[in-house]
Amino acid sequence: MFTFLFLLLPIFDMINGFLVVGGYISAGGLASPSQLGRLIATAILLFVSYRYKLNIIWAVIVVYPLCVEVIAGFIHLNDYGFLFGVMSSYKLIYLFFMCLVLSFYCQKPADISLLAWFLKLNLLMISCSLVFSLITGLGNETYGYGFGTKGFFASGNGIGVYMGVCSLIMLGFKQYGLYQNVRSSTLVFFAIATAIIGSKTALVFSLILLFLLVWYSKYRYLAMIITIILFIWGLPKLIEVFTVVFDIVIKRYELSESLLAFLGSGRVNFVEEALDIFYGQESIVTRLIIGSGAFLSFQNPLHVSAYDTLETDIFDILFMYGIVGVTVYLLFFIRLTFLLKHYVIFLLAAVLLFIHSLVAGHVIFNGLSVFVIAILRVLGRYLSQSQTSRDYNVRKVNNFKEN
Incomplete structure (x- = not known):
């Protein structure tokens, strides 16, 4: 099952x-390769759920x-x-069955190591596919x-x-x-691969990962001093490279009316327009409470002909x-952060995943990002139970000493 979820699904994507x-x-x-791959994955997840009750x-x-x-x-009749x-x-x-089945399989340290x-x-x-695409020019440009x-x-x-x-x-x-067989050089490679995507999200995650790698290094103070010296020494060249690599991001920032507009990439205007359309209709209270479905969403059922997303x-x-x-x-994300608080x-x-979900979407309804949610939920459950078990053992030892 892990082979299909981790190694074959990305090929479908x-x-x-x-x-x-x-x-x-x-x-x-409809009926895209990604959906086909996840239908197969769902069938596997349902089988496991039934097989192990x-x-x-x-x-x-x-x-x-x-x-x-x-x-x-029945409302839009499309x-x-x-x-x-x-x-x-x-x-x-x-997403639900992904969390359920992965939690079932990941209950021991060896299971987490396999994950x-x-x-x-x-x-x-x-x-490797991103680097290959950059070198050969094959694949899809991020912004065209x-x-x-x-x-x-x-x-x-x-x-x-997802990469971040x-x-x-x-x-x-x-x-x-939890898993030691990953080198810092491998993580640096992941940071570079993330950066070459060239989006704001990719840039932020790449910089955060590189900073944390230095921060958690055994020689972090030495590493930070060397990094600062190299940064100052190579600042002009760094600015030049940064400008080339993230030219689109910089141009979008310069053209944005505010920082919020820049971070939202126009989504603020989308939301404002959607609210105007929605509140301009009659009988919206019920729709506001239970929703209108993915196709109708904020649109008028009398005029809707295609789905629209606010991202x-x-x-x-x-x-x-x-x-x-x-x-x-x-509540789901609040619970998730509570499980991972230690x-x-x-x-x-x-937290970064949740913020991206709030501001830029591409999380709840994105097949790749949904997978990340499931992994974090599984980790939260496993670590929380491990913490509870350790606390219980400590209390037992303390009670034994007192007696």
Whole structure:
């Protein structure tokens, strides 16, 4: 199962990205290679759940979006829209069973070590594909011009947040002794591969990873002094390289009205327009509470002909699945951060993922990023149980000494 999830699914995504950018299929279209790959993955996850009689009582939560899509289908009466909505709600079902099954398989230190090994292979494969794309010129440009490649993937933001968060997770594996067979040079390679994507997200994650590598080094003070000296000595050249590599990011910042507009990449305007459209309709209270489904979302059911996304998860979820969906979304991430509170690197990865989800989307409804959520959830559960077990043993020892 791990082989398919970590090593074969990315191939489906690469094929999907190549076909999308080539114009052979539409972005977010039905029956895409990515969806086919995740349907196979879901079948595997369902089989494991049935085979080992896993507790699926919480599946009622992810059945809710499916019910919303059925109700929305009777409102907009669009066959394609209904199928699109079902596929969108299915992504949440996929996330649920991913968390459930991975948690079942990852209950011992050896299991976590195996998870880390597969994740390392996954990142190596994707990193090599990005470097290959940059060198050969094959693959997809991140913005269509200037520096930056997203390899053979369809979404630059999606692959950027995936590489960034997973690289931080690998650093956490190494730092907390969960998996030692990963060299610092390998993590540097991941940082470089992330940076060449050329997006704001990729730049931030790459710099954070490099900083943490220096910070957690055995010779961090020496390393920081050398880094500062090299930085000052090579500052002019560094600025030149930085300007070339991130020319698009810099131009977008210069053209933005504010820092918020720059970080949101125009999404603030999208949200404002969506709110105007939504509040200009009648009978919106029910839709605000339970949602309108992925296809209808904020649009008027009398005029909707194609789906529209705001690329910010909290507002997409609000319009799709209402306040109910937003509540579950927020509680999930709050719970996740609580589980990881004793592990700074993992906590940082979760917080950055959540912030990206809020500001730039490409997390909840992105197949790659959903996988990251599942990994963090599994780690949180495992580490929390391990911490509870250690605390219990300490209390037993203390009670024994007192008696």
